[in-house]
Amino acid sequence: MPAILFLLSACTGEEKSTASFEAMDTEMILTVYGDGSACEKLKNKVIELDRILDVTDTESEIYRLNDSGSAELSEASADILQKALELCAQLDGAFDITVYPAVTAWGFTTGEYRVPDEDELKSLAERIDHKNVGLSGNTAALSADAQIDLGAVAKGFAADELLGILKDGKAAAAVLNLGGTVALYGKKPDGSRFKVGIADPEDPAGYFGYLERDSGVIATSGGYERFFEKGGKRYIHILDPKTAEPVDNGVLSVTVICDNGSRADALSTALFVMGLDKAEEYYRAHPDFDFIILTDKNELFITKGVYDGFTLAEGYDLSVHTVQ
Ligand code: ADP
Ligand code: MG
Numbered sequence: 247m248p249a250i251l252f253l254l255s256a257c258t259g260e261e262k263s264t265a266s267f268e269a270m271d272t273e274m275i276l277t278v279y280g281d282g283s284a285c286e287k288l289k290n291k292v293i294e295l296d297r298i299l300d301v302t303d304t305e306s307e308i309y310r311l312n313d314s315g316s317a318e319l320s321e322a323s324a325d326i327l328q329k330a331l332e333l334c335a336q337l338d339g340a341f342d343i344t345v346y347p348a349v350t351a352w353g354f355t356t357g358e359y360r361v362p363d364e365d366e367l368k369s370l371a372e373r374i375d376h377k378n379v380g381l382s383g384n385t386a387a388l389s390a391d392a393q394i395d396l397g398a399v400a401k402g403f404a405a406d407e408l409l410g411i412l413k414d415g416k417a418a419a420a421v422l423n424l425g426g427t428v429a430l431y432g433k434k435p436d437g438s439r440f441k442v443g444i445a446d447p448e449d450p451a452g453y454f455g456y457l458e459r460d461s462g463v464i465a466t467s468g469g470y471e472r473f474f475e476k477g478g479k480r481y482i483h484i485l486d487p488k489t490a491e492p493v494d495n496g497v498l499s500v501t502v503i504c505d506n507g508s509r510a511d512a513l514s515t516a517l518f519v520m521g522l523d524k525a526e527e528y529y530r531a532h533p534d535f536d537f538i539i540l541t542d543k544n545e546l547f548i549t550k551g552v553y554d555g556f557t558l559a560e561g562y563d564l565s566v567h568t569v570q
Contacts, residue, residue: 260418260435265289269296270400272425276408279435280418287415288408288422295407298323299400301346302355308396312346316387324384326403330396333512334376339488340516340524344374346395348490354483359474361481362490370490398467401427402511405463409507427465427511439555444538445470446562447498454540454562458555463507467514468499484518495521496542503552504535513537522547526569540564 260279267274269292278284298320300306304313311317319327330343348370353359362370378392388394396403401424408422412431419432421440430440439460443453447470457464469482473492481492500518504510513535517525522539529537529549536551548556549569558564 267293269293270300270404270425271397272401274425275423276420277422278412278417278420279432281416284412284415284417284420288411288420291407291411292404292424295322295400295404299326299396299403301395301397308394311386311388312393316385319384319386321384324381324386326396327379327381327386327394329403329508330394330399330512331376331379331381333399333508337512337516338376340486340519341398341512342374342376342487343394343396343398344376344378344392345485345487345490346393347373347391348485349395349397349483350393351490352481352483352485352492353474354472359476359481361476367490371488374487374490398515399508399511401425402463402465402506402508405429405465405507405511409463426467426471427463427507429463429507430459430461433460443559444501445499447540453559454564455538455546455556455558457501457503457538457552458557459503459552462503462505463510464501464503465507465510465514466499466501467518469493470499484515486519493519493521497521498540498542500525500540501538502535503537510535529569537569 261282263278263282263285265276265285267289276285276288298307301308303309307319307323334342349355351362351370373391378390379394380387404424405427409429409431412420419434422429428442439458442457442464444455446452446454447468450470472483473480484493486493497518500514502510502513517537536549539547544564546564546566547569553568
């Protein structure tokens with residue numbers, strides 16, 4: 247289910263084409279204005295990326311790498327892995343693609359959920375370190391029992407690829423909803439801005455607010471996407487690389503708005519792990535993005551770049567703060 251819904255005003259006066267399909271474990275809805283053939287091209291690109299990046303698909307390049315510890319990658323995968331490693335370095339401690347063994351141990355890949363004991367968590371945490379992934383040319387090698395998962399950034403990479411295809415084509419505008427990561431392109435013919443709904447973590451089919459935007463990629467991470475409950479406690483699929491445990495810091499959802507899709511996607515996961523205070527600190531040091539963070543205290547924190555474009559949905563009683 248898409249975590250974010252896009253809304254376009256009813257009549258834009260341009261030919262509109264859409265494609266809805268399942269990929270990357272989620273539902274994708276592509277809407278393109280002014281180029282009837284673009285949707286199919288974009289859809290094929292997403293499916294191609296899914297095929298090489300899907301960590302659970304025994305035919306994928308990433309599966310082969312995890313399985314054998316080294317692999318000769320295609321140009322496309324090597325490029326994505328290189329960028330993912332750069333994001334790990336930038337977001338050290340909060341975003342790490344080597345969380346995969348921990349993701350598996352908690353059962354998030356299979357749905358056979360369990361809570362690892364302290365010893366197991368300790369050894370899982372010791373295995374998490376992106377420096378154990380080597381990439382030389384197109385040859386990738388994993389050391390110290392590392393395994394990787396690009397799940398937190400695959401949709402962001404797809405967004406960047408699709409925006410690149412659109413830039414080379416003739417479409418006038420597009421809204422690409424890649425299951426919670428939304429990429430905006432071009433200008434709507436009526437001149438109005440795109441309106442993107444931000445999913446309510448309590449009821450992800452609903453929206454606690456709307457963001458009006460001209461462009462960029464909007465990525466949301468929330469515990470609601472995948473979790474289980476045991477002994478009255480909720481365990482979510484976003485893990486703290488330092489402890490190999492699900493994050494439990496009062497953050498309910500993080501939306502990041504950034505021109506770069508992979509950075510938006512990685513940041514939405516990373517800021518979730520950091521928690522509100524560290525996320526604000528990181529933003530002040532690297533203000534090339536905006537965020538919207540919802541906490542379990544019904545508080546909403548919105549950075550100044552998107553504050554004016556945000557509207558709270560009717561019926562939501564949240565206290566809204568700007569982050570300067
Ligand atoms: P979603 O895929 O629901 O949009 P995210 O983008 O936040 O959510 O990605 C979460 C997925 O990324 C998890 O299912 C897991 O496979 C992986 N993951 C979990 N924690 C981390 C982390 N700290 N760094 C990198 N990847 C992570
Ligand atoms: Mg993400």
